[in-house]
Amino acid sequence: MSALKMKPAVPKRSVAGRVGHRLRDLARWLELMRNLAVRDVETRYKRSLLGLYWALINPLVIAAIYGFVFGVIFHATSGSIPYPVFLLTGITFWNFFANSLMSATVSISGNAALLAKLYFPRVVLPTAAVLARTIDFLFSLVILIVFILIYHVPVHWTALWVLPLLALQLIFTFGIAYMLAALNVLYRDMNQLIALLILVWMYFAPVMYSIVGAKPVIQDIVLMNPMGGILQAERDLIYTGYLTEPIFLWTAAAWAGLVFIGGLALFKRVEPLFSEVM
Amino acid sequence: MAHVIVDHVWKQFQLRHDRADSVGNLLWQMVPRRRPRTEVRPFWALRDINLVMDQGLSFGIIGQNGSGKSTLLKILSRTMLPTRGAIDVSGRVSALIELGAGFHPDFTGRENVFLNASILGIRRREIEAKMEGIIDFAEIPDFMDTPVKYYSSGMQARLGFSVATAVDPEILIVDEVLAVGDEAFQQKCMDRIFRMKREGVSILLVSHSLDSIERLMDRAIWINQGVMRAEGVPRDVVLAYRESLLGQSAIDDGDGGGKAVTRERAPVEMVEAGIESSGSGHERIAAGSRLSIATRWNNASAMTWTGHLELTIRRPDGLEILGVSSLREGKPLRFPPGTQTIRLSIAELWLGSGRYEVDGALLNEEGRRLQLWQPLVAFQIQSLGHTAGLLALPHTWNAEAP
Numbered sequence: 001m002s003a004l005k006m007k008p009a010v011p012k013r014s015v016a017g018r019v020g021h022r023l024r025d026l027a028r029w030l031e032l033m034r035n036l037a038v039r040d041v042e043t044r045y046k047r048s049l050l051g052l053y054w055a056l057i058n059p060l061v062i063a064a065i066y067g068f069v070f071g072v073i074f075h076a077t078s079g080s081i082p083y084p085v086f087l088l089t090g091i092t093f094w095n096f097f098a099n100s101l102m103s104a105t106v107s108i109s110g111n112a113a114l115l116a117k118l119y120f121p122r123v124v125l126p127t128a129a130v131l132a133r134t135i136d137f138l139f140s141l142v143i144l145i146v147f148i149l150i151y152h153v154p155v156h157w158t159a160l161w162v163l164p165l166l167a168l169q170l171i172f173t174f175g176i177a178y179m180l181a182a183l184n185v186l187y188r189d190m191n192q193l194i195a196l197l198i199l200v201w202m203y204f205a206p207v208m209y210s211i212v213g214a215k216p217v218i219q220d221i222v223l224m225n226p227m228g229g230i231l232q233a234e235r236d237l238i239y240t241g242y243l244t245e246p247i248f249l250w251t252a253a254a255w256a257g258l259v260f261i262g263g264l265a266l267f268k269r270v271e272p273l274f275s276e277v278m
Numbered sequence: 279m280a281h282v283i284v285d286h287v288w289k290q291f292q293l294r295h296d297r298a299d300s301v302g303n304l305l306w307q308m309v310p311r312r313r314p315r316t317e318v319r320p321f322w323a324l325r326d327i328n329l330v331m332d333q334g335l336s337f338g339i340i341g342q343n344g345s346g347k348s349t350l351l352k353i354l355s356r357t358m359l360p361t362r363g364a365i366d367v368s369g370r371v372s373a374l375i376e377l378g379a380g381f382h383p384d385f386t387g388r389e390n391v392f393l394n395a396s397i398l399g400i401r402r403r404e405i406e407a408k409m410e411g412i413i414d415f416a417e418i419p420d421f422m423d424t425p426v427k428y429y430s431s432g433m434q435a436r437l438g439f440s441v442a443t444a445v446d447p448e449i450l451i452v453d454e455v456l457a458v459g460d461e462a463f464q465q466k467c468m469d470r471i472f473r474m475k476r477e478g479v480s481i482l483l484v485s486h487s488l489d490s491i492e493r494l495m496d497r498a499i500w501i502n503q504g505v506m507r508a509e510g511v512p513r514d515v516v517l518a519y520r521e522s523l524l525g526q527s528a529i530d531d532g533d534g535g536g537k538a539v540t541r542e543r544a545p546v547e548m549v550e551a552g553i554e555s556s557g558s559g560h561e562r563i564a565a566g567s568r569l570s571i572a573t574r575w576n577n578a579s580a581m582t583w584t585g586h587l588e589l590t591i592r593r594p595d596g597l598e599i600l601g602v603s604s605l606r607e608g609k610p611l612r613f614p615p616g617t618q619t620i621r622l623s624i625a626e627l628w629l630g631s632g633r634y635e636v637d638g639a640l641l642n643e644e645g646r647r648l649q650l651w652q653p654l655v656a657f658q659i660q661s662l663g664h665t666a667g668l669l670a671l672p673h674t675w676n677a678e679a680p
Binding site for chain 2: 036116
């Protein structure tokens with residue numbers, strides 16, 4: 001380094017001052033996150049012909065196709081629940097996960113203009129993307145309830161336990177979302193890769209089929225998959241009132257914790273490169 | 279208290295041309311190498327930059343393109359991290375880097391205003407109260423509900439500037455806003471920047487408009503190839519910068535490569551310069567008298583050389599009062615072998631009392647600046663009337679019954 005002409009030292013703030021500062025910042029970023037998520041949902045549907053109905057039509061069409069293929073042609077069994085309701089339940093919860101990942105993947109790379117010019121913690125973007133899909137999910141839940149009413153499916157009171165499970169699913173989703181958002185900045189075809197991965201992943205989760213009656217090895221493989229364990233438990237809690245395999249919830253929880261911490265760490269590590277690579 | 283401290287900041291970019299930018303490439307690179315890897319070529323965009331900017335102080339940053347000015351601003355607006363060193367910025371920062379503020383292309387103008395405000399931590403109610411003013415300043419009321427992606431670059435710049443300055447920043451970082459937008463809007467922007475400066479906002483301005491840096495900023499920094507070449511009073515820094523540009527094209531002020539510029543030397547030499555006036559004395563001239571700026575030149579070669587002369591009358595604080603350029607007027611000056619005198623005559627110079635300086639520049643036929651004199655000569659005006667202000671124009675009072 002060259003000889004010092006002057007020595008500007010970065011001043012240290014007091015601990016209390018720093019904490020207050022941090023809290024004010026946090027409130028600001030939460031507000032920003034909410035704004036981004038709400039506007040994401042708004043712009044996605046406001047300027048399209050059918051408006052918010054897309055959030056509802058999408059799972060319906062998917063359910064209709066799979067329902068026809070698996071229910072009518074292959075005669076998939078779904079225990080006591082009518083197959084259409086069984087399928088729609090799986091698709092509603094799965095789509096929440098899959099759509100969140102798809103949105104989060106492009107959340108950083110698609111906002112280059114914002115990133116280059118404004119400072120805010122970059123993690124706000126994938127988080128907001130997942131939150132936006134959470135809003136979509138709440139709308140599609142309405143469709144599911146309508147179907148449950150049409151088919152007169154009895155819903156167990158344990159359905160309330162789905163909330164903590166959703167939290168678990170969300171934590172897992174965030175972890176993967178951070179990972180993908182960061183990697184997609186470095187490798188632009190992450191997008192295509194993840195679309196393929198999600199397709200394969202869906203067949204490894206009990207979205208369209210029931211694992212009851214399958215070989216124990218197959219059951220284990222499907223339930224070791226965190227999304228498999230979570231989906232199975234969510235459906236169990238809503239319709240049967242007991243968990244088929246409670247042990248696999250621990251697996252899912254461990255996965256969720258690990259992936260969340262790992263995803264966030266990866267994101268933080270790649271974050272300084274964002275402004276340079278884009 | 280708002281301040282900016284830049285503490286030994288270095289910034290390195292890795293210029294690696296073989297970085298995998300897709301998973302496909304990444305897998306391909308894992309195949310055992312057939313060729314040796316290309317070298318990682320580090321590029322230092324900034325080297326050891328130090329800066330202390332106290333509350334209310336304005337800094338102008340000048341330098342050629344690619345010298346690291348924007349990188350420094352990006353580090354200050356915290357969109358980029360320094361490789362070494364640290365910065366400390368306290369106070370609300372509003373930054374306008376390149377054109378437009380950070381806009382989300384799918385959001386409407388109005389939504390983007392809210393988005394920017396929420397990033398800067400301003401409540402929705404506060405910004406709603408200001409919306410009227412923001413729209414007024416940007417002059418695009420009909421487009422506020424159109425997504426920003428349909429805006430022209432001028433419209434984006436207008437809204438960007440309007441938002442960035444309306445959010446009551448304590449520190450305003452502005453990078454080349456004046457490059458887009460029509461002249462009237464540029465003037466409006468400069469007026470607003472100046473008004474904010476008077477109100478105590480610290481301003482960090484990157485501009486190729488050296489005159490406005492000289493006129494409006496308290497201090498100036500000249501960055502060249504990542505190194506801080508000069509820091510100080512704008513006039514001195516701008517002069518040093520201008521001198522370094524001699525021989526390069528004067529028209530696109532600073533777009534040259536900057537490295538291997540072969541300096542073109544003026545084939546003529548100025549022997550002396552002076553003021554001739556019809557008013558009393560040489561140094562103290564009565565307002566309204568005739569004034570000539572005379573320069574004597576010697577052409578040592580055997581050929582007539584054609585070039586241009588620019589003369590600028592300024593107040594000592596840098597305010598440009600009159601700029602005359604034979605280039606702009608399309609009247610090239612001929613310098614035949616031997617000596618000759620070139621005179622710029624002003625019939626009546628109605629300036630207020632005070633000291634004035636004349637800057638001179640010699641340009642070749644294509645408009646390259648070859649030599650600068652800053653100042654060339656100075657003179658003193660004594661106004662005999664009782665007027666105040668910059669000019670001492672002749673005037674009469676008149677009262678008439680209706």
